[in-house]
Amino acid sequence: MLSFQMRVGRIEAGLAILITNENRLVEFPSALLPSNTVAGSIIDIAVNRNRALERESEELFTTIQSQFYRKYGRDFPQAPTLRVRNCTQTSVVLEWEPLELRQSKLKSFNIFRNSVKAGSVPNPCSFSSIKVSGLSVDTEYQFHAVLDTSAGVFVSPILRVKTHKMTDLSGLVVCVGSVSTSLRNEIDEVLKSLGAKASADSVSIETTHYLASQSGGPLWGAVCDANIPAVSVSWLFECKQQGRILSVRSYYLSS
Template sequence: MLVSLTVGKVDAGVAVLLTEDKRLIEFPSILLPPDIHSGSIVDINVSRNTPAEHRANESFAHLQSAILSTFGNTSPSPPVLRCRNATQTSVVLEWDPIDLATAELRSLSLYRKGAKAGNIPSGKQSTKISGLALDTEYTFHLVLRTSAGQYASERLTVKTHKMTDLHGITVTAGVMPSQLKDSLAETVQRIGAKMIEGVRIDTTHFVCTEPRGLDWDKAVEMSVPVVVPDWVKGCEREGKIIGVRAYYLDADPNKRTIGPSAQQQQQQDAGRSGQN
């Protein structure tokens, strides 16, 4: 279709063309002949380019298929939350590596009893919650927010321990005589606690007789209580977790309880009375 238009005004980039019924059309001046001016009449041939239209449609359909196959067939997985360790006043939670599929991470948040406890830094797979109450149930879950939507983990119920439950104690041994270390391992096993290599997020106590070594440095950096082996023996003797203040490396040894517990002493006295 051939259309005749009158040039009304020519600027650096756009020309104003007038139709026969005085309608204005803005047209790129670079597509007009170089010698036109206001009042010039130009003929523009307009036709539909069907082959190019088909090619564009096919290209767009191919792009949509590529986007669907790349981003539409997989989605992020909900986090899987677990309890690594629990003590009288703390809980260590861990989870599998976050599966984002093709989405982008927005945030990973921890909730305690339905209330947001904080955001988890990217790349972390564990966290420790301290300051909890004794012998109390807590419910935790993770919420993963991504560019593909929001995904929540199953709710995890964890109960903190009683004072007499020593299973949550997780010690890392530092520098000490080998015989003392062997004795420590036996005591840890008897009370049902755990002894691990290296200082980790679930290390509850660092046990040593000398303040040196890489593990000692890490324990101090992580604010893990550093105690002497007598602390573990004290827990066994009392049948419950005991305070650490008297068992710090620089504490006065005279303030530590030595010998059988009061209950054991009563049992021994009762046994002697029965023999008499």
Template sequence: MKDFWELQDHILATFGEKEPEAPVLRVKNITQTSLILEWDPLVLHTAKLRSLDIYKNGTKLAQHIPGNTNFIKLSGLDVDHEFEFHIVIKTTAGEFKSNIIKARTHKMDNLTGIRVAFGKFDEPESAVTELKDLLDRIGASWSEEVNIETTHLLAQLPGGANYENAVQHSIPIVKPEWLVQCDRNKKIQPALPYYIVNVPNNANTSNNE
């Protein structure tokens, strides 16, 4: 009997005393129409994750979130609008809800949410240096490589790893004039008029004819 109860105590200590921890949610980056939600790596102890759901204003979103992911980018949000978010994890040990956070998307004159990476330039050193200075002046930021936070790729020419990554993740690829006009007009500008289009060589030949 002693061995039996010692075994029960061991099972309880291993599987029954530590529940999964409620996830901790925060906003990583925010723009006029998008934001990135991030949470700490899940602490499940001995439980198994069954699902992870994102809630916006109390409604569950349809996006499927893999268990090994700790962020999500939400796009297509209304400008200058407050939203409420939380996440719920369902595990073999029960259901656990995160903290609730409120986040407001930026107004059109707030340029601090811009996060750019750089593609190919005719004169990369001088052009990119000037653009970095401009980004510092308006309170925006940049990175060497395209990542989840990148909002735009600045480039004069198509091609390169950052260009391919931007295409793959549907990140706007725009000429540097887009950023200049954002600064000049003191508000975010539509990206479409400044898109770089990679025209096939045969199309160029036909146009020249």
């Protein structure tokens, strides 16, 4: 322990100017002086290093640091993995598993086509798919996703997708509206023979066409909102007969 005897020179603005026996000036917080200290008072100051408290503080800091590292430092976000949910002549629906953000925060999630940004997903934790349209027939594309988080940027592996030929109708996902039971059975048989499928009487991101005998019905609003081609049933039968996908221009249902 070290002891010092000093005289108080003056006290102002929360600081006391102390004068040592060697006439050196020392600034000292006035709040630590006895309450009755005034200019001219002589005070004794004892200084001691508290090694036990230092060790205790260091151990506490190490414990907190280890806990912080175990919770935040070891588990990094995982790079997303894209896969094909559906593919047609001019579009592809991509999807991904739930994102592993760990303790990080999401900044953005973007899809790239041939290294060019093709779309941004505002909430990829709630919506796990995206439809990329405007593709060319029978053409191979490369897709990848970029996950940007507060813990860094994570890029998915490249996914190669080739759009279908005009004769490949397996990418059709048809939503069937109001038709008779017998006609519905015929539609199901045609779809099965083409390797296509119906979208469970509902509109989804995969839905490529809406088939019905006439416009209207419970799903009509959703079909129009999603800008899905609404065509007569004869369009599907003609595609089957000609063995290729046909333009929908002559088969639109009148609104």
